[in-house]
Amino acid sequence: MTTNWHMVTSTTDVAETDHMTQPKMDQTTEERRKGVRRTVTILVLIVAAFFLVSFVQIVLMK
Amino acid sequence: MTSGGIRRSFTAAATLALASFGSVVHAAPGPWQLNMERGASTWSQVPYHLNNISLAVCTVIGILVFGAMFIAMFRFRKSRGAVAEKWSHNTMVEVVWTTIPVIILVVLAYLATGGLTSWADTTGSQMTVKVTGFQWKWRYDYVDYMGKSIDKVSFMSKLDSQSNQTRQLDSGMDPYAVKVGDESTYLLDVDKPLVVPVDTKIRFVITSGDVIHSWWVPATGWKIDAIPGIINAAWANFQTPGTYRGQCAELCGQDHGFMPIVVVVKSKADFATWLAGQEAQSAAPAAPAGASTAAAPQSAQVATVPVSGKQG
Amino acid sequence: MSYAATHDQHDDHHGAPKGFFQRWCMSTNHKDIGTLYLIFALTMFFIGGSFAMLIRAELFKPGLQLMQPYFFNQLTTMHALVMIFGAIMPAFVGLGNWMIPLMVGAPDMALPRMNNLSFWILPFAFVLLLSTLFLPGGGPAGGWTMYPPLSLQSDSLAYVVFAVHLMGISSIMGAINIIATILNMRAPGMDLLKMPVFVWSWLITAFLLIAVMPVLAGAVTMLLTDKYFGTNFFNPGGGGDPVLYQHIFWFFGHPEVYIMILPAFGIISEIVPTFARKPIFGYKAMVFAIACIAFLSFIVWAHHMFAVGLPLGAEIFFMYATMLISVPTGVKVFNWVATMWGGSMTFETPMLFAIAFIILFTIGGFSGLMLALVPADFQYHDTYFVVAHFHYVLVTGALFAIIAAAYYWMPKWTGNMYNEFWGKVHFWNSVIWVNVLFFPQHFLGLAGMPRRIPDYNVAFANFNMISSIGGFLFGASQLIFLGVLIHCAFFSKKKATDRVWEGAKGLEWTVPSPAPHHTFEMPPVIHDDELAHGHVND
Secondary structure, three states: OOOHHHHHHHOOOOHHHHHHOHHHHHHHHHHHHHHHHHHHHHHHHHHHHHHHHHHHHHHHHO | OHHHHHHHHHHHHHHHHHHHHOOOOOOOOOOOOOOOOOOOEOOOHHHHHHHHHHHHHHHHHHHHHHHHHHHHHHHOEHHHOOOOOOOOOOHHHHHHHHHHHHHHHHHHHHHHHHHHHHHHOOOOOOEEEEEEEEOOEEEEEEEEEOOEEOOOOEEEEOEOHHHHHHOOOOOOOOHHHOEEOOEEOOOOOEOOOEEEEOOOOEEEEEEEOOOOEEEEEHHHOEEEEEOOOOOEEEEEOEOOOEEEEEEEOOOOOOOHHHOOEEEEEEOHHHHHHHHHHHHHHHHOOOOHHHHHHHHHHHHHHHHHHHHHHHHO | OOOHHHHOOOOOOOOOOOOHHHHHHOOOOHHHHHHHHHHHHHHHHHHHHHHHHHHHHHOOOOOOOOOOHHHHHHHHHHHHHHHHHHHHHHHHHHHHHHHHHHHHOOOOOOOHHHHHHHHHHHHHHHHHHHHHHHOOOOOOOOOOOOOOOHHHHOOOHHHHHHHHHHHHHHHHHHHHHHHHHHHHOOOOOOOHHHOOHHHHHHHHHHHHHHHHHHHHHHHHHHHHHHHHOOOOOOOHHHOOOHHHHHHHHHHHHHHHHHHOOHHHHHHHHHHHHHHHOOOOOOHHHHHHHHHHHHHHHHHOHHHHOHHHOOOHHHHHHHHHHHHHHHHHHHHHHHHHHHHHOOOOEOOOHHHHHHHHHHHHHHHHHHHHHHHHOHHHHHHHOOEHHHHHHHHHHHHHHHHHHHHHHHHHHHHHHHOEOOOHHHHHHHHHHHHHHHHHHHHHHHHHHHHOOEOOOOOOOHHHHHHHHHHHHHHHHHHHHHHHHHHHHHHHHHHOOOEOOOOOOOOOOOHHHOOOOOOOOOOOOOOOOOOHHHOOOOOOOO
16 A cells, blocks of 8 residues: 555556656756746736736726 | 425416516516516616527527436436447537527627617707715706706605614514505615606716715616716616616615615606696795705715715 | 555655644645645635525515624625635635646646645635624625725725735735646646646636736725725726726636636536546537637626626627627537437436536526626626526536535545445535525516615515525535535545546546555656547547
């Protein structure tokens, strides 16, 4: 029971384990980190823009 | 209790369905009323018919879709040995059930647009009444009638005292006992109703002295918000003399539920007499009614000063 | 919830932390935070529900029996705020937290620490909001829409505004996290168009959240400065305009409505194929329909304002745009029916709730179409017809989908099967009483009963009494739900298999039940036939 989760990941595909070597994993992690950073930056900008737009809307419509 | 209530509702639905969906004109809501009222103005037919048509369209679509669903649930049960098929696409069917709703919508939109355009046209009105909402009463100013301006006919209209006593918490009074003639008028009666003539295109200009209210008499077929700083306009042309009841329809504070609207529609001759009486009353400076109607709006406005002070 | 499987695991890196505080308050684990969200939502559901019971009790018969009108207004306002921001939205975020990483094969959310923060803001926001009920002057009583000038008369405005700010920050962070997870953390091979529909629905919902929560924040900030700092954004006396608030509010408010229903569409699109044992019909159409609805939600806001006196052209535009929404929504309903057609169906509790969702949500959609017709809306607006409409889409829509999801994934979360008999008892009670509760409200609205009134003419007495009886029994039925949940989490002896449901497809069913504390630390390999919607290229 305790090792179930290991079994899940290891039973997926034996041939696939070759790709899961350490450098490959680090590379994936690094790519993900960059991707997340980029996504978050863009989203935060959108948030700020919409917050300001609600005020601009008031000014424009008056 | 429950089953009794449900059984009664079924019997009532059966007996009243015809009446409710038929052509009965309600001046006020009736018990077990199921459908929208037809209204009493020339325009009020529009929402009534749109309501019935769209309800019918939805019912037919509902029967088809839910019917298909129930057939599927019956035929394709695992317990009946149904074996799942593999398909997950059918372009033809998908195009059909996207197109048909579009066609139905175009028809509905056509009907609604026509009705809306006639509603928005307030030109050619023969009378103007200014309606002002206050927490929690209405003020009516008669502006002009048949091209003549009306001088100083204005009054406040608020919940009648019998309803007002009955509606107090723990009043111990029976809401069913509040009646005018045979009609139960609990929370739907006022001390001084708006009086208008029949067969006259009346322009209502509507605004508010404090918060947002909404002036709604179902017999006119519309409601429109009374907003401070903004004047809205709408029109009604009542076809039958009678008493038509409505309520404030926009949350406006603690007594939002207690500021009804009553419109009494009189024949043109009766209205002329009534109007002359009102004008004479306000012309005589010592007349008590005139003094109280003139004072009331002022005090109401004074009462709103702290509110606007807070906002500012 | 118990994680028996992970408790006796001594490897610190892989097990859950042992201390209660460490495990729950300092959690960065998407499953634990998901659980926290769901428990929070359930708590708020019962608090908001108790407000609803009080409302229905006062409306049981004409005349005021229990409370002053002002307190009644506080109840209607709080009921809405608590149910929308406290129950429905956190429940969907909780489901998203739990299931999205499992469904896309990610080890966790992209930003686990922020995930913790976005949950733990919520209890403080709601303590702030609910505390107003015990303060002098009482809670907010101007409706959840907080229309000025009325909302400016309330003494608790500042509390409500800050609570809304906190909820907004929480939602925005949650949404950023979900988008970042879905866009960056998918397992190799999990292409965007292979994702489960639930994940798609959350991706689109998260974008809606990002776009509209800041707008709400802006609107309530202006309320705050109008009341306390002498600005005149909405004060006509100072050149402001109360209607502008409504435009800004509903620019938030309408997408908000879809924020509460799109994830429900996703859930139903998971459950129906599982129990029909047939791939979802028209996967791409389903995704496209969700995207369409989301886009349209930005250009229909003024249909909440048909009675404020908009220009004729604006009313016509917003009417047409609103009617258009029924096309993609119709496509979704037809596709669910087509998914059932030719399937091999069984009717476990999640499927029963899903079917009830499809039927009753569609009824809510029908009344929505009727409300879109401006002339008819002049009569319907602000009556019980509207109340019936949005409770059909939110209670039998959003809430039923959440309940269906809870039954559907409960075995995966706890490792135990819930009690099917009591699940069905809960279903039949819910579905019957919810209709007794809300269907008569259509009639009340058509007969002319305005909403948000504590007392009414005797003509409305019959249907109000029926509605109240339905309300009490629907409320009581949810105690069965609570019982089933507690039994399933702590007492059920029936262990769930990994697959749980015979027809279940998707990555979440490849991990053990209960799902261990950490999953997919190594990205799984995706087999297309493992996915719920079959082969996309067919």
